[in-house]
Amino acid sequence: MYHLYKAFIFLFYSIGIGEKTEQMSAKTKGSEPTVPDPQAFLEVSAGSVTLHLNAWTDGGCPILYFVVEYKPRYVSLTPVLDYWCYFL
Numbered sequence: 776m777y778h779l780y781k782a783f784i785f786l787f788y789s790i791g792i793g794e795k796t797e798q799m800s801a802k803t804k805g806s807e808p809t810v811p812d813p814q815a816f817l818e819v820s821a822g823s824v825t826l827h828l829n830a831w832t833d834g835g836c837p838i839l840y841f842v843v844e845y846k847p848r849y850v851s852l853t854p855v856l857d858y859w860c861y862f863l
Contacts, residue, residue: 778803805835 779802786793811830818825828841 803836805833808832808834808836808838 779800781798781800783798784796809832811827811832815830816827818827826841826843831838
C-alpha cells in the first residue's frame with residue numbers, strides 16, 4: 776500500500792497571485808508501519824516497562840521518531856501529563 780498526494784502550485788508575487796499549475800500527483804514507496812505483537816514490543820516488570828521500538832517494521836518508509844505519552848495510573852483522565860520523544 777502507498778499514500779497518494781495531489782497538489783497544485785500557486786506563485787505569489789508582489790503584484791498578485793499567478794495562475795495555478797496543473798494538478799500534480801506523487802506517491803510514497805512502501806506502506807504504513809506494522810504494529811508489532813505486544814509480546815515483542817512490551818517488556819513489563821514490577822517497577823518498569825521497556826518498549827522495544829525496534830519491533831516496529833517501517834513498511835519501506837523510514838520511521839523518523841516515536842512519541843510516548845504516559846501518566847500515573849491513578850490520575851484522572853486529563854491532558855497528557857508528560858511525554859518522551861525518541862528520535863531515530
